[in-house]
Amino acid sequence: MKLLDRVAVITGTSPNIGGGIAEALASEGASIVAIDAIAENANDCAGYIEAIGGRALPITCDVTDEKQVAKSIAKVSETFGKIDILVNNAAFYNKKGVIDMPYDEWLSQTGVILGGAFLCTKYVARSIIDRKGVGTIINIISTAGHQGEPGNVAYSTAKSGLLNFTRSTAMELAEHGIRVNSLTPTATDRSESFDRAERWGRSIDRPEDDIMASYRERSPMQKLPRPSDYGRAVAFLASDDARMITGTDLRVDAGAIAKYWPWEPGKQASPQ
Numbered sequence: 001m002k003l004l005d006r007v008a009v010i011t012g013t014s015p016n017i018g019g020g021i022a023e024a025l026a027s028e029g030a031s032i033v034a035i036d037a038i039a040e041n042a043n044d045c046a047g048y049i050e051a052i053g054g055r056a057l058p059i060t061c062d063v064t065d066e067k068q069v070a071k072s073i074a075k076v077s078e079t080f081g082k083i084d085i086l087v088n089n090a091a092f093y094n095k096k097g098v099i100d101m102p103y104d105e106w107l108s109q110t111g112v113i114l115g116g117a118f119l120c121t122k123y124v125a126r127s128i129i130d131r132k133g134v135g136t137i138i139n140i141i142s143t144a145g146h147q148g149e150p151g152n153v154a155y156s157t158a159k160s161g162l163l164n165f166t167r168s169t170a171m172e173l174a175e176h177g178i179r180v181n182s183l184t185p186t187a188t189d190r191s192e193s194f195d196r197a198e199r200w201g202r203s204i205d206r207p208e209d210d211i212m213a214s215y216r217e218r219s220p221m222q223k224l225p226r227p228s229d230y231g232r233a234v235a236f237l238a239s240d241d242a243r244m245i246t247g248t249d250l251r252v253d254a255g256a257i258a259k260y261w262p263w264e265p266g267k268q269a270s271p272q
């Protein structure tokens with residue numbers, strides 16, 4: 001096991017990507033702190049990990065509220081004595097463009113993605129430095145943070161900002177023994193998150209339409225990653241196998257960002 005005796009804080013633990021990352025880190029031996037603004041997402045994630053024999057703590061916390069973040073990180077230290085890993089994953093979707101998006105919605109979406117990562121990083125880094133420990137932080141980006149997606153201006157801009165937040169904090173925290181990297185997911189296979197929700201005891205309606213089909217066809221690998229694919233990559237970045245890796249972005253995107261833009265996957269060659 002790569003993460004035995006490590007304590008990992010993950011924000012945004014829905015049954016989708018945050019839940020997949022939490023389960024992957026738990027399967028490598030880490031104790032999990034599931035932080036979410038929605039109590040059910042924190043409780044179900046931590047409850048499932050405990051039920052299968054792991055150690056987990058649920059915390060309901062809005063990552064944009066500095067007092068709540070400070071209190072939550074203090075509670076983790078009280079419970080487990082330390083923090084080794086932080087995964088800044090919390091976000092929400094609100095696809096709007098620059099012409100239509102109300103300014104307060106811009107502030108709240110960039111506030112969760114960038115402000116939440118800032119606050120959690122600040123308090124976790126301080127706690128690692130105070131106990132003279134070492135640690136690692138992983139920020140969850142999106143392929144939308146690498147490219148100009150129309151009509152998703154706050155999300156794309158904040159995710160792009162998180163890439164350079166990663167590099168800036170990696171430089172600042174290197175001398176303190178804290179590595180900071182990011183991981184880029186992309187359009188994600190939804191079936192695993194439905195399976196996970198059911199394993200967590202929820203009853204769900206699986207959609208009949210495969211709304212991801214067009215993404216799958218455009219993916220160079222002609223398939224889409226699952227949350228567990230991200231989870232394994234986060235476990236690697238958090239582990240000692242990545243001990244000399246900081247300030248980098250690991251893309252788990254089935255080749256999406258590497259694609260030559262005029263090429264249509266599945267067709268023989270790109271146009272001359």
Ligand SMILES: NC(=O)c1ccc[n+]([C@@H]2O[C@H](COP(=O)([O-])OP(=O)(O)OC[C@H]3O[C@@H](n4cnc5c(N)ncnc54)[C@H](O)[C@@H]3O)[C@@H](O)[C@H]2O)c1
Nearest residue numbers: 012014016017036037062063089090091142185186187188
């Ligand atoms: N699903 C995808 O296809 C995809 C693709 C690329 C990147 N991502 C990124 O992966 C991450 C997870 O995405 P997901 O699809 O699992 O999203 P999701 O909506 O299923 O989960 C996000 C979680 O964050 C929580 N959250 C939102 N605001 C919060 C706040 N203020 N404080 C605390 N928690 C808060 C939500 O309650 C939710 O549980 C996000 O950062 C997202 O941008 C997702």
